[in-house]
Amino acid sequence: MTRTAAADAGTTPHQISGLPRVAATRLVEGMHKVTNTVMAHGAVLVTRHDQPSMVLMSVDRYVQLRQAAEPDLDELTRKFDELFVRMQEPGAAQRMAEAFEMSPQQLGEAAIRAAK
Secondary structure, eight states, rough: HHHOHHTTOOOOOOTTSSSSOOOOOHHHHHHHHHHHHHHSSSSEEEEEETTEEEOOOOHHHHHHHHHHHHHHHHHHHHHHHHHHHTTTSSSSHHHHHHHHSSSSHHHHHHHHHHHH
């Protein structure tokens, strides 16, 4: 008897008889709820045994993440050119030499000042 014939006859083949069951309607309803949550929040964390397993996200969010991960070569080139020009300014070599002579604490303090 084929799988379809077994289903038509109202019996379940023994190979799948022990599997948990979910009605197709319930599965669709569940996916609909998950989809609505993804669209409302941008993403949903899926867990397996109470541990994060994967993230379902909207296409828009996925595209944003992909674009953010790709370097903007024009922007990187512009930043490099700016740094190169600054390194050519009068006194730049002396300031670098002084920076290499600083203690770790002095470097940390200088970094904090520069970040403000």
